[in-house]
Amino acid sequence: MGDSPTSHAATSAGSLRSRLSYEYRVGIVFLLGLFMELLDMTVVNVAIPTLQHDFGADLAGIEWVVTGYLLSLAVFIPAAGFVADRFGSKRTFMLALAVFSAASLGAGFAWNLDSLVAFRLLQGVGGGMLTPVGTAMVFRAFPRDRRAIASAFVAVPAAIAPALGPVLGAYLVEYQSWHWIFLLNVPIGILGLFLGWRWLREDRVHPHHRFDVPGFVLSSTGFGLLLFGLSQAATHDWASPGVAGAGAAGLAILALLAAVELRKAEPMLDLQLFRIRSFASANAVIAVAMAAMMGGLFLIPLFLQGPRGESVLESGLVTFAQALGILAGMPLAAKLEARVGSRRLVLVGLLVILLSSWLFTGIGRDVDLMAVRAWMVLRGFGMALVFVAGQLALFGDVPHERTARASSLFNVSRQVAASIGVAISASVLSGGITTNLAAIGGTTAGAVARLGAQVDAFQAAFWVPVVMAGIGLLAALWLPAALPAGGASLIESLAAGEGVDEETACDETAA
Numbered sequence: 075m076g077d078s079p080t081s082h083a084a085t086s087a088g089s090l091r092s093r094l095s096y097e098y099r100v101g102i103v104f105l106l107g108l109f110m111e112l113l114d115m116t117v118v119n120v121a122i123p124t125l126q127h128d129f130g131a132d133l134a135g136i137e138w139v140v141t142g143y144l145l146s147l148a149v150f151i152p153a154a155g156f157v158a159d160r161f162g163s164k165r166t167f168m169l170a171l172a173v174f175s176a177a178s179l180g181a182g183f184a185w186n187l188d189s190l191v192a193f194r195l196l197q198g199v200g201g202g203m204l205t206p207v208g209t210a211m212v213f214r215a216f217p218r219d220r221r222a223i224a225s226a227f228v229a230v231p232a233a234i235a236p237a238l239g240p241v242l243g244a245y246l247v248e249y250q251s252w253h254w255i256f257l258l259n260v261p262i263g264i265l266g267l268f269l270g271w272r273w274l275r276e277d278r279v280h281p282h283h284r285f286d287v288p289g290f291v292l293s294s295t296g297f298g299l300l301l302f303g304l305s306q307a308a309t310h311d312w313a314s315p316g317v318a319g320a321g322a323a324g325l326a327i328l329a330l331l332a333a334v335e336l337r338k339a340e341p342m343l344d345l346q347l348f349r350i351r352s353f354a355s356a357n358a359v360i361a362v363a364m365a366a367m368m369g370g371l372f373l374i375p376l377f378l379q380g381p382r383g384e385s386v387l388e389s390g391l392v393t394f395a396q397a398l399g400i401l402a403g404m405p406l407a408a409k410l411e412a413r414v415g416s417r418r419l420v421l422v423g424l425l426v427i428l429l430s431s432w433l434f435t436g437i438g439r440d441v442d443l444m445a446v447r448a449w450m451v452l453r454g455f456g457m458a459l460v461f462v463a464g465q466l467a468l469f470g471d472v473p474h475e476r477t478a479r480a481s482s483l484f485n486v487s488r489q490v491a492a493s494i495g496v497a498i499s500a501s502v503l504s505g506g507i508t509t510n511l512a513a514i515g516g517t518t519a520g521a522v523a524r525l526g527a528q529v530d531a532f533q534a535a536f537w538v539p540v541v542m543a544g545i546g547l548l549a550a551l552w553l554p555a556a557l558p559a560g561g562a563s564l565i566e567s568l569a570a571g572e573g574v575d576e577e578t579a580c581d582e583t584a585a
Contacts, residue, residue, distance in 0.1 A: 106263075115236070120239070121252045129190070234401070304493035309500070355554075356416070378446075384443075400458045495542060506530065
């Protein structure tokens with residue numbers, strides 16, 4: 075009688091385990107989880123009009139499909155590092171992956187808008203813990219002289235998923251069903267859970283620390299209000315209560331959070347990490363780069379589907395060219411960082427982002443799509459340099475036992491920065507369209523004049539990523555200039571067999 079599929083899968087996983095060193099196993103498991111979580115953030119946006127139609131929802135109600143997930147992330151990202159240190163990184167990561175997968179299954183079978191929003195909130199619980207805990211696991215697993223490979227494992231899905239999401243979402247909604255944008259996560263999650271159970275080791279850094287209740291309440295409330303305000307800024311006036319009121323209240327609570335956490339011996343958010351120059355400066359650089367990237371990715375599809383008149387799928391295929399630039403830049407970035415240092419590589423990357431973003435400020439209705447693809451490839455290449463080198467600088471001087479807390483802070487700043495980039499870009503675009511249409515007589519103007527007004531507004535809005543990249547250049551000057559230990563690129567290491575580990579006896583430790 076033949077082997078069962080389960081035993082065959084277990085045998086295959088065991089065989090792969092025997093050939094890969096532990097750090098690569100951690101990287102593969104994390105890659106599955108992070109890619110699934112980040113892809114879900116962008117793939118859902120494409121389906122919003124379809125969801126609104128199918129559920130008969132108004133705009134205010136359907137917004138909570140996105141906003142609810144965002145707020146749930148804001149609650150659990152700050153707590154993720156503390157929870158992992160207290161209860162174990164493997165246990166926390168596996169729980170987060172299970173929650174996200176189960177919530178995805180529920181969202182795929184949602185029967186009304188309320189149930190979908192509820193499952194999206196639950197997805198945010200898993201996603202909020204998944205990314206920071208997984209990031210910390212990867213950087214702990216790789217020795218310092220091979221951190222470039224760890225950075226690639228983190229940066230690849232973080233940069234590619236936002237570009238791939240619109241393409242995949244458009245295909246599934248147009249040719250399959252919106253249910254599949256959620257159900258697609260389930261087999262990926264199951265595979266990640268199986269490999270994580272087989273491969274990951276437990277790591278408890280502070281098993282006796284008590285849960286920081288004031289820190290959790292203040293951080294979840296403060297970041298939740300701030301991100302809610304920024305999400306509303308994309309469609310509302312900045313002076314409205316939902317934007318200005320929520321944003322101001324969030325900032326005030328976060329100021330109180332800082333005062334409380336800096337006085338605690340066992341804080342949830344280890345703000346003392348910002349005393350480390352490399353961590354603070356790299357955090358600022360990556361945050362600004364993320365704002366530039368997400369602001370651009372918000373504007374480009376809108377222009378292509380609006381004034382340019384392309385379909386959702388064609389628009390996604392154009393923006394996906396950014397992922398090709400990222401894939402080309404990652405191995406080169408990991409290799410060059412060891413030779414030229416993080417600061418020089420980040421500066422070059424930001425210059426490339428600035429240049430490629432500036433090209434969009436002159437975009438017109440008759441723009442050649444091949445030219446846009448080339449600009450996206452260039453943009454992705456610059457992102458690869460910044461993300462790989464920036465993350466190496468960020469975690470380079472962080473002590474091993476504080477990696478999970480550092481990852482939480484890093485992911486919080488990245489999430490807030492992405493929201494800021496989208497909010498400012500949307501506001502400049504919306505204000506520009508309103509002003510330009512009023513100048514030509516509003517809706518009474520001809521169709522060509524109205525399209526011209528929209529194009530002018532887009533050209534003005536594309537200056538937002540340019541300015542963000544310029545701010546990033548200034549922040550990058552604060553990065554330490556010393557060369558790190560560095561290491562070979564991911565591709566070179568795999569080709570040379572550095573990921574192969576025949577002596578696996580020490581890796582067979584069960585959690």
